[in-house]
Amino acid sequence: MYTKQKTILNNRLFLILFAFVLALPLSSQQLEGIATFYGDRFDGKLTSTGEVFLHKGYTAASKDLPWGTIVEVTNVANGKSVQVRINDCGPHLKGRIIDLTKAAATDLDFIKQGEAKVSLRIIRSSDSGPTCSRGAWAKQLRKEGKSIPPPPPAWTPGSTNGGSTVVTTPLPTGTVEGMASYYADRLNGRSTSTGETYDLTKFTAASKLYPYNSILEVTNVVSGAKTRVRVNDCGPHYEDRILDLSRAAAKQAGILEAGVARVHVRVVSMGQDGPTCDRGAWAKAQREATSQANTTALSPGQAPPPAPTVTGEGSAPATYQTPAPPNTAPASAAVPTAEVYGVQVAAFGNRANAIQAVADLKEKGFTDAYTITDGKISRVYVGKAPTAEDAAPTKQALTKGGYPKTVVKKVRVPASDAAPVTYGQAAVAPPTPATPAETQYTAKPTDAPTFDPSDILFGVQVGAYKSKAGAEKVAKDLEAKGFPMVFTATVGKVTRVFAGKYYFQGQAEDLKDKLSEAGYPGTSVRRVQ
Structure with a gap:
């Protein structure tokens, strides 16, 4: 009798506790912590809710969130996000808050690491009950x-079919969403495009979209800061980014640690003071538009009347009456173009790359290299030959120079730039193919930058070794091949080998590609210091 009463009491306590957890505001639930992913042996097996687990799906295990909750998971280190549906009880390791499928972990880019610090945002709530102890829960009901x-x-994935929507922080209406980063500390004291001096302690930002002196409210989607x-x-x-914030603003928005955030x-x-980019052209157009009114316009780089001081949370600033640029710039003469044949070496979604x-x-040695951007794709070409046959020597020279996967394509360039530079003919001698080490990377040790201890940097982990001697041998090989800023880091019994230190993750990704071409597969971009 005592045992039966104890069981009933335990069941009631469980239901009370579960109801209490559901009633808590989302900010009081654990929405930031470590994520892992399921082992391969679980593929095809049943979850605690009776569904079949599939690694290619977008589901997750949670002990706190009800079955059917839709969650946006963001990798704090790289800003990548994915949506998943809760359908299992877990994780069963201390310190973990969510277990993901391999598909979701791949999208978040932490397969090689095995785990990652993540933030959770509830997209849609659910009333389908807990993922853990469902038998006791159903019996009590x-x-x-x-x-x-x-x-x-x-x-x-990406949809919310029915259910009540729950968001950790109400989002402002009429917003633009995208990725934001922040200035490197080395830029402190330098001039901005508008002629002001960048001050990392002020609440300022760089934008190509918003006019000079626009006041913006920036909300971290994950944390709500x-x-x-x-x-x-x-x-x-x-x-892929819409804003660069000052260090003070980035700290208040909670993105210092991650470096980038949605x-x-x-x-x-x-x-009302014109664009932040191409201010010279804007100032010229403004002078032409206002010359008849005998109004003095701003010169390129000249700042308007003193700007308002923004404290991060202050009231709306005053609106200045500086004349805005005309809606349409003076029509420029059409630039004559010509069709030529270039050898395409690569194509990138990021123009900087x-x-x-x-x-x-x-x-x-390929002095006639250039890039043409069409929409979101920037293609890299070499040569401007009048015919496809005339482009063949350039293609051969590229193959010898370490670029085997090229293709001859017809491109349109300004007529003034159409004079061909040929490789393998009389005009220009083909560049001497680099040695294997030079082809992989040409080091410039004298150009190695100095970094502040507070800088957020990215590098490429080449490998992790139990033998410190083995790690040092790999590091020496990398240095001999000319790779930059090679260093090792020992944590416990494991010594990791890294190459490169960069302010931007994209630069580290480029080095990762070079390492792969040089025979170092399986590398990964990591935060380094």
Whole structure:
């Protein structure tokens, strides 16, 4: 009798505790911690809710969130996000808050690491009951004469079919969403595109979208942290980002540790002082438009009247009456173009990577390297030959120079640039193919930058070794082949070998590709210091 009463009491306590957890505000539940992913042996087996686990699906295990909850999981280290549906009880290791499928872990880019620090954001709640101890939960409901809630509705990644929407922080209306990063400390004291001096303690930002002196409210989508900034520079220079924040603003928005974060941007007041980019062309157009009115316009780089001081949470600033640029710039004469044949070496979704590839080609002797951007793709070419046959020697020279996968394509360039530079003919001698070490990477030790201890940097982990001597041998091999800033780090009994230290993750990704070409597969981009 005593045992039966104890069991009933335990069941009631469980239901009370579960109801209490559901009633808690989301901010009081654990929404940041370590994520792992399922082992391969679980593929095809049943979850605690009776569903079949599939590694290719987008599901997850949680002990806190009900079955059917839709969660956005963000990798704090790289800002990548994915949506998953809770359908299992776990994780069963201390210190973990969620177990993901391999598909989700791949999208978050932590397969090689095995785990990652993540933030969770509830996209859609569910009332289909807990993932753990479902038998006891269902038994107690039946005893109380209550019906068992139906299974959650069907769902596909990126959608929310029915259910109540729960968001950790109300998002501003009329917002723009994208990735934000922040200035490196080495830029402190330098001039911005508008002629101001960048001050890392001020609440400012770089934007290509918003006019100079716009006041923006920036909300970290994951944490809900907010900051308010004034736009006074042109940037960012990575196409996948919409804002560069000052260090003070990044700290208030909670993105210092991650380096980048997904944010919502709301306009508090739109600037009236022209664009942050191409201010020379804007100033010229403004002078032409206002010359008849005998009005003095701003010169390139000249700042308007003193800008308002933004504290991160201050009130809306005053609106200046500086004349705005005309809606349409003076029509320029059409530039004559010509069709030529170039040898395509590569194509990038990030224009900065394409520009770097052009610089690398020119360093190796291909002086006629250039890039053409069409939509979101930037293609890198070498040569401007009048016919496809005339482009063949250039293609051969590229193959000898370490670029075997090239293709001849017809491209359109300004007529003034159409004069061909040929490789293997009289005009220009083909560049001497680099030695294998030079082809992989040409080191410039004298150009190695100095970093501040507070800088957030990215590097490439080449390997992890139990033998310190083995790690040092790999490091010496990398240095002999010319790879930059090679170093080792020992934690416990494992010594890791790294190459490169960069402010931007994209630069480390480029080095990772070079390492792969040089015979170092399985590398990974990591935060380093």
